[in-house]
Amino acid sequence: MNAKIIWSIVGVIVLIAVGGFVIYLYQCNDASCYYFNWQKIRAADSFQKCADLGFPVTESSPRQCRAGDKTFTEQVQAVSDLIHVTTPLPDVLVQSPFVVTGEARGPWYFEASFPVKVYDSNGKELGSVAAQAKGNWTTNDFVPFEASLTFSAPTTEKGTIVFQKDNPSGLPANDQSVSIPVFFSANASKL
Structure with missing residues (x-):
């Protein structure tokens, strides 16, 4: 040839x-x-994929991942999608004891409960209770809760009821809460 x-x-x-x-x-x-970095950058199309491919993640809130010149922000579920408070409604008159009710998604609970606290307008904690799930809390669905909250006599006429996501890890990134403004009746506490 x-x-x-x-x-x-x-x-x-x-x-x-x-x-x-x-x-x-x-x-x-x-x-x-993926043999080359440009392949990973091209494949990164969401926060989770970017993080899975090993690109750096910032510890901000919400977290961000950078792949080349692309930045992806973690989608954090809004608190309103995690808990619905039925009672008390905002700006109602409350006195001790009173019942708090509503529904929260399973991840809001830990061991079927989460803390509920009452504060006066100076930020002084007047009382707290663990709201209990009234069903199977090991789900992503809404689970009803209820608790009877007793608190000491307030020195202010306004206050706040705080529903805190239970956070056994103690990590600030996992802290979430819903605050409901309330008014205290003249005889708010019988303690």
């Missing part, structure tokens, strides 16, 4: 191999075939 023909065949084979490899790199959607 002629050397020119052999080199032409080798050249065509090399071009086909290189072309096939380039197509493989561009069409690969699996982390096992």
